[in-house]
Structure formats: C-alpha cells, structure tokens
Amino acid sequence: MGLHSPLSKGLENDIEKASKILSSFLYDKEAQYTDKIIPGDILERCKGIAVLTVIKGGIMWSGRAGTGLVISRLPGGEWSAPSAIATAGVGFGGQIGAQITDFVMILNTESAVKAFSRGGNITLGANIGVAAGPVGRNAEIGGSIREAAAIYSYSKSKGLFAGISLEGSGIIERKDANEKFYGSKVSADELLSGKIERPQQAQMLYDSIKNRTDYYKKSITGSLNLNTDNPKNISEQKENSLDQEKITPEQSENISFKEIIAAEQPGQSLEQNNISQFQKQPEAKAE
Structure with a gap:
C-alpha cells in the first residue's frame, strides 16, 4: 500500500484550511467553557502559530506527510x-489504514520562530x-506558565482532541508554494x-x-456582564453575549479533505518521496 498524502493546492488553499482548523x-460553541480548547492565555502570549494537516498510515511501516503554514507575532502585536510548510517522516510499527490529523503548534519562544x-x-x-499543550480554562486560571516548552502541540482527529504527537517529524519550508503565492x-x-x-x-x-483573543480579554476583565444570581443560566448568558459581540467563527468539525490523493513514486525511499512532493531542489547555477 502506498502512502496517501494530503497535497496542497497552494498557500491560498492552506490559509483557508488553517482558518477553519x-x-x-x-472556539467551540458547545465546549468553549470546558477543557476542549486552547487557552486564551497561551494564545495571547505566544510568539507564533503553525498549522498542519497530516495523514499517517502504513502496514509494516508507518509514514506521514502533510502541509500547512506558519505565522509569527511581530513586535507591534500584529x-x-x-x-508555507510541509512535513514528512517514516517509522516502524505501522497501522492498517490511514488517519488524518489536524495539528496546531503554539510557538512559545523566539527561538521556536527562528x-x-x-x-x-x-x-x-x-x-x-x-x-503536549494544556487545554481549557484551568490553564488560564493557573496564570503564568513556567518552563514552558518551546512548542506546544495540539492535535485533533475526526473533530476530537487526539493527543497525537509530531515529535520526530521533520518540517521544511515550501519555497515553491511561497514563490507562487507572493509572485517572487x-x-x-x-x-x-514582517519584511513582506x-x-x-x-485576513480570515x-x-x-x-475572535478568540478578544473573547479572552473580555472574559478576564468581566466585560461579559453576566447575571450570577442565576447560575443555571450562566452558560446560556455567555452564549448570548458571544452572539451579541458577533464572535461566531466557522464551525469546522467536519473539515473536507479534497486534496488527499494517492501519491507514490517507485524507486525512492518513503521520506525522499514525501519531501520531493513539497519542495523542488534549486538548480545549480553555472560558474
């Protein structure tokens, strides 16, 4: 069985996909007050964010490949x-079939961005x-995070937090995708x-x-103005307050992966096959 890789149509497609992920x-309308979201405190202080969609599968071996993007927080806060980025890797102890996983990596340090x-x-x-990154409001209440890892990794499979790790995976820049999107x-x-x-x-x-950071700031300053005299209605009041603020990101539990196609090139190692799909080697210039 060959490796089935989610191939990107380009950075514009990755942007749309990353926004939904x-x-x-x-933000999860049904679970935003439980341990099922990335804490606003962590998001507020991070130095960058990377998003990847990865497929993993195999029989005697396990291989994985995927595409996505990375952004950084600039000195002014923008x-x-x-x-564009991609990942590819190979290991042993495979699984029958394929598993698609969405990853969000929170870059906590400048060294991670570098x-x-x-x-x-x-x-x-x-x-x-x-x-693995902390989740839920308990992490927010805990205050500052000491000795945080350079990168916090979060994963979802079939719309649920999965606890799947990307440790050991190689990540490369997709130079061709960047050049095509930016025109040079x-x-x-x-x-x-921030030079570009x-x-x-x-914008999406x-x-x-x-949307998430705005809600987090309002929640810690008490600007939601909830009526705590009736605890049974607090959850409903929070939801109504969000609706009034028009904080309604797209629901994306059922993400469509139309880009997934079979891709195998005989005669190459699995890792060479994966990386060659995402990055062309620059041609040597004549002396």
Missing part, C-alpha cells in the same frame, strides 16, 4: 504574512523541544520577520485568532 481549536525562519529542515523534539522568491525569514506585507487573502486567518 484554528477556529475549531480556539501577525506576519504566512509561510527555527521556522531558517528555511531548513526542523526536527521536532531534536532541534527544538515540543510538548521570498524566504521564510522575510515573511516571519501580509496579504489580504490571509487573523480573524480566527482575533
């Missing part, structure tokens, strides 16, 4: 233009530390440092984050 990780800015191959857990050769460093103006097409991505 982020909305489902940051988010940078997105840079790792994505270099444009080379990042190995999660080796080049940079990664740990741009580096991940230029994009994540952020595109209008990515920034809105997905803003």
Whole structure:
C-alpha cells in the first residue's frame, strides 16, 4: 500500500484550511467553557502559530506527510504574512489504514520562530523541544506558565482532541508554494520577520485568532456582564453575549479533505518521496 498524502493546492488553499482548523481549536460553541480548547492565555502570549494537516498510515511501516503554514507575532502585536510548510517522516510499527490529523503548534519562544525562519529542515523534539499543550480554562486560571516548552502541540482527529504527537517529524519550508503565492522568491525569514506585507487573502486567518483573543480579554476583565444570581443560566448568558459581540467563527468539525490523493513514486525511499512532493531542489547555477 502506498502512502496517501494530503497535497496542497497552494498557500491560498492552506490559509483557508488553517482558518477553519484554528477556529475549531480556539472556539467551540458547545465546549468553549470546558477543557476542549486552547487557552486564551497561551494564545495571547505566544510568539507564533503553525498549522498542519497530516495523514499517517502504513502496514509494516508507518509514514506521514502533510502541509500547512506558519505565522509569527511581530513586535507591534500584529501577525506576519504566512509561510508555507510541509512535513514528512517514516517509522516502524505501522497501522492498517490511514488517519488524518489536524495539528496546531503554539510557538512559545523566539527561538521556536527562528527555527521556522531558517528555511531548513526542523526536527521536532531534536532541534527544538515540543510538548503536549494544556487545554481549557484551568490553564488560564493557573496564570503564568513556567518552563514552558518551546512548542506546544495540539492535535485533533475526526473533530476530537487526539493527543497525537509530531515529535520526530521533520518540517521544511515550501519555497515553491511561497514563490507562487507572493509572485517572487521570498524566504521564510522575510515573511516571519514582517519584511513582506501580509496579504489580504490571509485576513480570515487573523480573524480566527482575533475572535478568540478578544473573547479572552473580555472574559478576564468581566466585560461579559453576566447575571450570577442565576447560575443555571450562566452558560446560556455567555452564549448570548458571544452572539451579541458577533464572535461566531466557522464551525469546522467536519473539515473536507479534497486534496488527499494517492501519491507514490517507485524507486525512492518513503521520506525522499514525501519531501520531493513539497519542495523542488534549486538548480545549480553555472560558474
């Protein structure tokens, strides 16, 4: 059985997909007050965010591949233009069938952002530390996070938090995808440092984050103005307050993965096959 990879149509498609994925990780209408979302406190203080959709499968071996994007928080608080990324890896102890997983990685440190800015191959857990991220309001109430990992990883499979790790996976910059989207050769460093103006097409991505951070700020300052005299109605009041504020990100539990196609190239190792789909090697220039 060959590896089935989610192939991206381009960065614009990745932006739309990442917006829906982020909305489902940051805001859940039925569970926003339970342990099923990324805490607003963590989102408010992070230095960057990476989003990936990955497929994993195999029989005697296990392989995984996927595409996505990364953005960084600029000194003024705005988010940078997105840079396209991809992942590919191979291991043993495979599973029958394939599993699609959405990942959101919270970059907690400047060093984590720099790792994505270099444009080379990042190995999660080796080049940079990664740990499962805390979820729910208890993490917000806990205050500042001490000795946080450089990257917090969150995963969902079939719309549910899955606890699946990306540790050991290699992540690369998709230079061709960036060049096609921006119309010229741009580096991940230029994009994540704010040297390239952020595109209008990515506004939906920034809105997905803003909706969550806006709600978090209002919740900690008490501006929801809830009537606590009737505890039974608090949940309903919170939902109504959100509706009044028009904080209604798209529901994305049932994400469509139309990009998934079979992809196998005989004669190459699995990892070579995966990476070759996402990044073309630059041609050597004549001396």
